Amino acid sequence: MAIALPELPYARTALEPHLSAATLEAHLAHHRACVEAVNRLLEGTGLEELPLEDVVRRARGRLFEQAAQAWNHGFYWSCLSPRGGGEPVGELAALRIRRGGGFGHSREEFNRLALGLAGSGWAWLVQRPDGSLGLTAGPGAATPLTGADVPLLACDLWEHAWWLDRHDDRARYLEAFWQVVDWKAANARLR
Ligand SMILES: [Fe+2]
CATH class of the missing domain: 1.10.287 (Helix Hairpins)
Incomplete structure (x- = not known):
């Protein structure tokens, strides 16, 4: 059974002007x-x-x-979604509150991890086995699938993710990323 390339769930232009x-x-x-x-x-x-x-x-x-x-x-x-952005919704919002510090604090921590990663990789919002939320970033093809965490949200930190739109400014890419995050989809992944 060959692995198939999934269809992009929106038009190529749907995430503009945030992601071209x-x-x-x-x-x-x-x-x-x-x-x-x-x-x-x-x-x-x-x-x-x-x-x-x-x-x-x-x-x-x-x-x-x-x-x-x-x-x-x-x-x-x-x-990601053309109707994304804003703040976490549903149960995810409640978990965020229990974690403390508010969404702004979590986003800053996520950005700090993403900007601190040298070279290519991924940053993740995950649900830990105890039900709490966690943030993680890893190099190359790092993925929560290899551990016990449930992936809720991924941010591609390979150079092709931002170079065309933002050149060497990874922070501006992260700003754009938050404008198109699909919180409804992330919320639906909670266990
Ligand atoms: Fe990519």
């Missing part, structure tokens, strides 16, 4: 290349029939990197 169509195309080119690499590398591994999530959990080395990048991108698309 050219930037979405850059992500998609990377995403497509990862999916093609996964399908090549899967041959003969015995993992061919597994869904992508399970390939990520079980693979090592280059197959892991390509599979995690493919899964992370599909997840990233579902974290």
Whole structure:
């Protein structure tokens, strides 16, 4: 069973002016290349029939990197919406309050982690096994799928995520990212 490249859930221009169509195309080119690499590398591994999530959990080395990048991108698309932005909603908002410090504090902490990561990687809002919220960032194809946390929100920190729109200003990319975050989708992922 070949891994499929998921359709973008909105038009290429839908996230403008925050994220441009050219930037979405850059992500998609990377995403497509990862999916093609996964399908090549899967041959003969015995993992061919597994869904992508399970390939990520079980693979090592280059197959892991390509599979995690493919899964992370599909997840990233579902974290963004032309009707996104604002503040967390529903149960997620209540959890945020229990965590203390308010949404502004959490966003600053998320930005601090994202800006502090040297090179390419991902920043995540996750739900810990005890139900609390957590923030994490990791290099390369790092993904919560390899641990016990439930991914709620992903921010792509590879250079192609911001260079076309913001050049070397990762902080401005993060400002744009928060304008299109789909809090309803993040809330629906809570366990
Ligand atoms: Fe990307």
